[in-house]
Amino acid sequence: MSLLIATLAIGLVFGVLALGIYLSFRVYQLPDITADGSFPLGAAITARLLGDGVDPVTATIAGMTGGALAGAITGAIHVHFKVNALLSGILVMTALYSVNLRIMGASNVPIKANTIFTPFEQGATAWFGQETTILGRSVPSSDLGLLLATTIVVGVAGILLVLFLKTELGAAMRATGDNARMLRALGTSTDRMTILGLALSNALVALSGSLFAQMQSFADAQMGIGVIVLGLASVILGQSLIGPVRSIALAVIGAVMGAVLFRLLVAIAIRMGLDANDLKLVTAVVVLAAIVGPTWLKSMGRKRGKHAPT
C-alpha cells in the first residue's frame, strides 16, 4: 500500500513532465529533447538553492525559471539561426549537462533542508499520527501528505495550462503548431510563439525535475537521461487511454493519467522481476511500439483486405 501511494505521488510528479512534453510534442509537433537537460536543471537549481538556505517555494520557482530559459534558448537557436529543432535541443541539452554540474558543484547533491513537501508531510502526520490505515493496511501518514501535495501541484499546473491554451496567446501557439503560415498571414510572429512555447514547455519539465529531486532528497547530474522518452510514453499512453478526443482539457488530463499509469506499470514490472537497468530499453521499445503500432496494424489489415474475396 505504501509502495502504491509513493508510486502514485511520483507518477503525478511525472504528470507535470507530461504536461510539458504534451505542449512541445502535441501542440508544436516537436519532440524537444531539451527536456533531458531542463529536468535535471530544475533539480540542480532547487537543490543548490535549498542547500544555500533559500525557502522551498522560491527554490522551486527558480528551477522552473531556469527551465524556461533553457527552452527559450533552444527556440531561439531554432528560429533565428534556422537550425533544425531537434539539433537545437541536442545542443542545449548537451550544454546543460555542464551547466548542471557547475550549479551543483558535484554530480550528486543531497537535499537535507525542508522541501516544498515538508509542510504537507508534517501536516498529515500531525493530523493522522505516524501511521494511517487505508483499506486495512498501515501506511506512513507523510506519504499521504506527499500525495496531496503532488495532486495539488499537477492539478493547478494542468488547469492553468488548459486555461492558457484557450487564451489569445495560447490559441496562437496552437495555431503555430497547426499552421504556421496562416498565423504569419494573421500578423503574429511564429518565431516568437515558438520561443515562448518551448520556454513554457521546459518550465514545466524543470518544475517536474525540481519536485522529483525534492521528493527523492537528492539531485543528480544523470537524472535527466531518457526524460523525453518517458514524457512521450506518458503522452502517448494518455492519448490511447482517452481516445482521439479534440478537447484540450481531456488531452491534458490524459497526459497526466498516462504518466501515472506508466509509473504504476513500471513499479509492477520491477516487482515482477524486471531489472531496473533494463527500464530505459523497455520504455523506448514501448514508445516505438505505441507510435508505429497503430499504422502498422492498419497496413496489415489492408494487405489482408487485398486477398479477401470480393
Add this chain to the structure above:
Amino acid sequence: MLRLDSVCKTFNLGTANEVRALANVTIQLAPGSFTVVIGTNGSGKSTLQGAISGAFDLDRGSITVDDADITRWPEHRRAHLIGRVFQDPFAGTAPGLTVAENLALASKRGKWRTLAPLLRGARRGEWKDLLAQIGLGLENRLDDPIGLLSGGQRQSITLLMATLTSPKVLLLDEHTAALDPRSAELVISLTTRLVAHSSATTVMVTHSMQQAATLGDRLIAMHRGKVYLDVSGVEKQHLTESELLALFSQMRRDDRFDDDACALVAAQYR
C-alpha cells in the same frame, strides 16, 4: 492605395536556375480597386503577390500601402494591412482549432496576442450571419474543429477571415484553382460579394480566363517578370475570354524568341 515602384526580384542569382521573376515592375493600384492578374507559368504573377505580402526581400524597388513604406517590414508585421487567401484551401485555417477560434484569431489580425480568453466577447452572432451568407450551413458549426470541413468550406471561411478586419489590401492567390468546380463557383460568388462591400485594394491572381474576363475593374497580364498588358475601365469591361486566350498564344509566340530577337522582330511585324 497600393504602389509598387521599380520592383526587382531574381531568384537563384548566378546559378543555372536563375529566374528574373520581377523585372522593374511599377504598378499603382487605386484604393478599393479590384485587379485581376493573369500570366503564363513563371511570368511572375505569384512572385508579385509574394513581394506584396513580404514572403521574401526585394532586390530593388519599394512597396507602399497608403503612405506607409512596407518594403522592409517582415511578413507578420504587414499582416494588419494585408488580408490573404492562398491557393491551397487548407493553408488559411488551423485545422485543430474550431471555426470560432479561427475567426477569433483573424479578428485580432496584427494585434498582440494577450492572455485574455480567446473567445471572451466573441461576436458569435455577427460571425453566424457572415457564415450564413456562404450558404453551406456553416453557421451551426462554429464549435467544430475546422479540420472537419471540406476544402471549399475552409476556403470560404479563409475569405471571411481575410476581410474580417477590413484590411487595406486583399491578396487572392489562385484561391479557387484547387477546388472542385462547384466549390470554386461558390467561392467566386462570395469573393465578388465581399470585395464589393470592402474598401480593400484587391489583387487576384487567376488561371481562369473566364474569371479574368468577368471579374474586376482592371486586368494586368504578366510575362517574363514584366507587365505585358494593363487594361482598365471600359476597355476591361469589354474584354472577352477569347481575346484573353488570343493574348496568351501571342505571349507564347513571343516566348520562342529570346529577348533581343523578340524586340527586333516584334518591331518589324507589329
